[in-house]
Amino acid sequence: MRIVNRISIVREKCIGCGVCKNKCPFGSIKIENKKAEIMDSCSLCRACANVCKFGAILVEGEDAAFNTSDRHEGIWVFAELKGGTVPRVVLELVTEAKKLASTLDTEVSAILPGYNVGQAAQTLIKFGVDRVYIVDHPALKNFSNDTYAKIIIDMVRSYKPDIFLFGATVCGRSLAPRISSALNTGLTADCTQLDIDPQKRILLQTRPAFGGELMATIICPHSKPQMATVRPGIFEAVQPLHINKGKIIRPEVCIPDSRIEILKCFEDAAEGFDITKAEIIVAAGRGMGHRENLLLVEELAAILGGVVGATRAIVDEGWIERCHQVGQSGSTVSPKLYIACGISGAIQHMVGLKSSSVIVAINKDADAPIMRIANYAFVGDAIEIIRALINEIKSLKQNQAEF
């Protein structure tokens, strides 16, 4: 029998209030003759069903058929290495995993494939990892999503973790979906928040969604492990004061040949620039109008001794290089001062700057999302305000010089 997944309006209960229509991220609901109607473009995200107060939206169909009869236990963190050392994002994940583990009364393990990883293992133990699973072999010196995936998939099948976290780095974003696909389990990318559902004791994975105006909380209730990736800088890495002695485990694994060979790596010399270390950032968005207007932003940044930041929109337009991008697919920054010029505030951008000490936003629209998270919201034309600001600063300096 064919299974049909269907969402429909219970017309007797629908009063045509339109709340569902506004909630639909895909514009798939229309109100006709005071009744809601769901169109073919619906993707079954169920955002509408979640908000209907009248029980007028019916979702039929079955949930995922995956069964986990086996008991799964423990939180795993993939310990990616960079130049033989543990990058900060892994320690951030370990700190977060410890919090989740304490709610679930379970342990945190790090999965550490590589070569000569003894030092890295000790670092992980210092951050409170209860167990480190090490696969130490010359063939694993360089990351290969081919061999690493196979080894880790075997380990998951043997040890059955409940939750498995990865940094959303280039490696993590390549490796995690390969593993989740092999295990037929769920993976949520770029989570900004992780919690444990107190009743179901499952992971609640929150991330920006649907073009950036909503947050979505996602669960993976029927299959294990529950997998998630998290961008660097979302969580904090904290070395605990007291730790239990961590155990090192060296499982016997088969190390397959890699179908991928890394021939050469090189850092982009021109991009020695690291925006995540900047104390002052002056960032530009589409509201700056034209690429030429970036010169104003650059000038202001230089005057303040800061650097230029950018939204994804202007990077995609080619106004500025990717290394300046702040946000979910750019960098997470934590400056003393973040000045957002002509930026409306898509969630994916704001996620990158929420750790700023002070946020100043300049936008024509007083209701733009960024104006609501800013400490100071300047309503006006960013170009005019920055010009006036630069002039004011220059004339102040001149006055000072004249004394």
Next chain:
Amino acid sequence: MTEAKLDREANTIIREGVVSIINPYDIHAVEEGLRIRERKGGSVTALSMGIPCVVEMLKQVIAMGADNAVLLTDKAFAGADSLATAYTLSKAVEKLKEFDIIVCGKQTTDGDTAQVGPGLAEKLGVPHITNVVEIMELEDDYAECRRAVDKGWEIARVKLPAVITVEKDINTPRFPSIRGIRNMLKPNIAIWNADDINAEHDRIGMKGSPTQVVKTFIPQSKAAAETIMGTPVEQAKKMISIFDELHIKVRER
């Protein structure tokens, strides 16, 4: 005969005005497939899972020069997460038989999980590389690619058949050609449903998706601590006082 295929996920739908567009990354994937054909011969097939009107977008891809296209469309595919999508695409690839390279856009601009490419490769049992910005060398049994990594670049060689996911930087997509537009009039587009690809029903659509959205919400927004109006000069002065409070020194330019 060598064959290059392209994959694309369902399109993006923007709200008011309901405009559907091809995922921008995938247009670059199509273009790269066409360039691979120019280098090595073979045929280019575009593959997409989506709602019926996606066939119009596949016509655009034919107009660019793809030899043929396949649209996977079925109510049963709705509600698919990246695992169910990867599975569905893999069943279609199996039906299409042999391939040398599958080119995917790195991610979609709505979900932007970048999970379908790697997930598809795993289902097909082939290796994959992500974030490719240039295919430097292409032989029958391997591809050597430059990829963008966290702080620079890497050159990796992958054995074929393989899946590669591409960045927008990889190429500049062409406009449709005259021949392409002519082909669009009688496009070679197959439309397949779940039965056509022998998809197991509990692995597609909502049923085949281990992840589910349990709630969506607008994040907490408070009013800005302080809203400043006035003329640009007045606002500039206020901003300078903020810099003073934060002990930010201004520098000579």
